[in-house]
Amino acid sequence: xxxxxxxxxxxxxxxxxxxxxxxxxxxxxxxxxxxxxxxxxxxxxxxxxxxxxxxxxxxxxxxxxxxxxxxxxxxxxxxxxxxxxxxxxxxxxxxxxxxxxxxxxxxxxxxxxxxxxxxxxxxxxxxxxxxxxxxxxxxxxxxxxxxxxxxxxxxxxxxxxxxxxxxxxxxxxxxxxxxxxxxxxxxxxxxxxxxxxxxxxxxxxxxxxxxxxxxxxxxxxxxxxxxxxxxxxxxxxxxxxxxxxx
Amino acid sequence: xxxxxxxxxxxxxxxxxxxxxxxxxxxxxxxxxxxxxxxxxxxxxxxxxxxxxxxxxxxxxxxxxxxxxxxxxxxxxxxxxxxxxxxxxxxxxxxxxxxxxxxxxxxxxxxxxxxxxxxxxxxxxxxxxxxxxxxxxxxxxxxxxxxxxxxxxxxxxxxxxxxxxxxxxxxxxxxxxxxxxxxxxxxxxxxxxxxxxxxxxxxxxxxxxxxxxxxxxxxxxxxxxxxxxxxxxxxxxxxxxxxxxxxxxxxxxxxxxxxxxxxxxxxxxxxxxxxxxxxxxxxxxxxxxxxxxxxxxxxxxxxxxxxxxxxxxxxxxxxxxxxxxxxxxxxxxxxxxxxxxx
Numbered sequence: 001x002x003x004x005x006x007x008x009x010x011x012x013x014x015x016x017x018x019x020x021x022x023x024x025x026x027x028x029x030x031x032x033x034x035x036x037x038x039x040x041x042x043x044x045x046x047x048x049x050x051x052x053x054x055x056x057x058x059x060x061x062x063x064x065x066x067x068x069x070x071x072x073x074x075x076x077x078x079x080x081x082x083x084x085x086x087x088x089x090x091x092x093x094x095x096x097x098x099x100x101x102x103x104x105x106x107x108x109x110x111x112x113x114x115x116x117x118x119x120x121x122x123x124x125x126x127x128x129x130x131x132x133x134x135x136x137x138x139x140x141x142x143x144x145x146x147x148x149x150x151x152x153x154x155x156x157x158x159x160x161x162x163x164x165x166x167x168x169x170x171x172x173x174x175x176x177x178x179x180x181x182x183x184x185x186x187x188x189x190x191x192x193x194x195x196x197x198x199x200x201x202x203x204x205x206x207x208x209x210x211x212x213x214x215x216x217x218x219x220x221x222x223x224x225x226x227x228x229x230x231x232x233x234x235x236x237x238x239x240x241x242x243x244x245x246x
Numbered sequence: 247x248x249x250x251x252x253x254x255x256x257x258x259x260x261x262x263x264x265x266x267x268x269x270x271x272x273x274x275x276x277x278x279x280x281x282x283x284x285x286x287x288x289x290x291x292x293x294x295x296x297x298x299x300x301x302x303x304x305x306x307x308x309x310x311x312x313x314x315x316x317x318x319x320x321x322x323x324x325x326x327x328x329x330x331x332x333x334x335x336x337x338x339x340x341x342x343x344x345x346x347x348x349x350x351x352x353x354x355x356x357x358x359x360x361x362x363x364x365x366x367x368x369x370x371x372x373x374x375x376x377x378x379x380x381x382x383x384x385x386x387x388x389x390x391x392x393x394x395x396x397x398x399x400x401x402x403x404x405x406x407x408x409x410x411x412x413x414x415x416x417x418x419x420x421x422x423x424x425x426x427x428x429x430x431x432x433x434x435x436x437x438x439x440x441x442x443x444x445x446x447x448x449x450x451x452x453x454x455x456x457x458x459x460x461x462x463x464x465x466x467x468x469x470x471x472x473x474x475x476x477x478x479x480x481x482x483x484x485x486x487x488x489x490x491x492x493x494x495x496x497x498x499x500x501x502x503x504x505x506x507x508x509x510x511x512x513x514x515x516x517x518x519x520x521x522x523x524x525x526x527x528x529x530x531x532x533x534x535x536x537x538x539x540x541x542x543x544x545x546x547x548x549x550x551x552x553x554x555x556x557x558x559x560x561x562x563x564x565x566x567x568x569x570x571x572x573x574x575x576x577x578x579x580x581x582x583x584x585x586x587x588x
Binding site: 052053054074077078080082083084086087088089090091102105106107159 | 421422423425426427428429430431432433
């Protein structure tokens with residue numbers, strides 16, 4: 001078995017009477033693409049926020065990149081990358097400036113920043129766009145750039161919160177190629193998504209319903225287990241029992 | 247929604263009843279070497295007038311202190327031999343003035359209104375009008391610039407610091423970059439202070455500009471010392487920034503931040519801080535309300551320092567209030583900011 005990068009035990013988060021995340025446990029291994037699925041309101045975002053050190057669990061424990069999520073949130077932040085659902089680079093800065101800004105935020109030295117910038121731009125075939133304002137790029141390019149920037153400091157884990165919502169199928173395809181490439185390089189990918197076809201690209205998938213992890217396995221085995229033709233069907237079967245509305 | 251309904255009502259009430267450019271509750275002190283019947287008669291007339299509040303008898307050497315500290319706005323100085331001279335005047339004999347009114351003219355409105363009232367209160371004929379003279383202190387030429395410069399300062403800094411800061415922080419939230427910054431190793435407090443710095447710098451530049459313009463173009467004296475004015479202004483800038491931070495923690499969109507700033511800050515600051523309408527005239531309720539407006543304290547202190555020549559030490563009360571408010575704003579907003587992460 002390969003190295004565990006994320007490990008969660010009995011993680012629970014309550015807001016008053018409402019239990020957003022109820023006693024979830026799972027492990028994510030190095031180099032995996034871990035799909036974190038669930039309907040809106042199932043508790044995905046809350047769970048992910050706890051893993052990123054943005055929110056303290058009510059009870060339970062977990063480690064991310066070897067750091068405790070309750071006590072070492074600041075260390076976790078240094079070792080993870082994060083790309084949010086909403087496009088979140090600075091539109092009024094150029095491609096190069098955005099990379100430089102986030103490299104500085106993550107504490108890369110000047111020398112490394114220069115090297116890393118060339119490397120990322122090269123990989124994206126973006127070298128000609130270095131001085132283009134991010135605001136003027138098409139959405140698909142922006143998303144790719146955002147992913148590249150999330151990995152600027154070579155994090156062990158990258159959290160992607162619905163990275164491809166609103167992106168056209170071709171760009172989505174290209175985007176997933178980038179994800180594969182990063183995973184092959186040893187980066188662990190933790191991704192939430194709405195698209196069930198994307199779920200099939202993942203190494204393993206967990207499905208959250210009503211704050212609990214109801215299923216966790218490879219897409220193929222999940223389909224077998226639920227006697228389903230596709231992940232979409234698996235998801236529907238599980239989500240049917242959901243008590244919480246959208 | 248509530249705000250939309252409430253604002254017109256508050257405005258109506260404020261403009262209708264509370265706020266008038268009419269001046270009343272003018273504090274007046276009296277210096278009288280002899281308190282004879284005739285003196286008491288004149289003092290009584292003044293004291294019973296609705297526009298004036300009789301502060302009490304004071305000594306000659308207290309005049310400057312009382313005026314400078316803003317405890318009184320007018321001091322009436324009675325000449326010695328008041329009774330005898332009044333008789334001369336009644337008899338139609340020429341006489342030197344027997345009452346001198348020393349008026350704090352740093353607020354031009356109040357000063358000219360006070361003089362007009364005093365003229366109408368004092369007994370009558372033309373020859374008797376000659377019996378008093380007025381002296382304008384602090385602003386002998388009754389320049390209105392003296393009045394509005396502190397007001398403008400109080401307003402501009404709140405605008406630039408509070409509104410701009412809150413909007414710029416909220417914009418990061420709205421666009422989504424705040425989320426990414428929060429997941430980064432940069433501490434939230436650092437992000438917030440980094441957002442504040444540019445507006446702080448801009449405000450400092452504006453402060454220097456205003457002070458230069460006020461002094462060299464408008465001839466505002468700044469007799470209390472530029473450093474005092476400068477340091478109090480820095481405190482006020484800091485207060486405005488923390489207020490902006492507070493607004494940014496309670497709002498999610500730029501529009502909301504702007505609305506809150508405008509409705510909750512701009513309107514009260516304009517109306518209740520003494521920029522336009524003298525606070526002394528407010529009914530008790532609004533006078534109390536004006537106490538929670540930071541600009542009120544700042545403007546009052548700056549007026550004293552710029553025009554009445556008070557030193558920084560003389561405005562310790564305003565300074566303390568501003569300091570306290572800043573502490574509260576910073577405390578609450580940092581707490582709120584951290585809660586949000588939670």
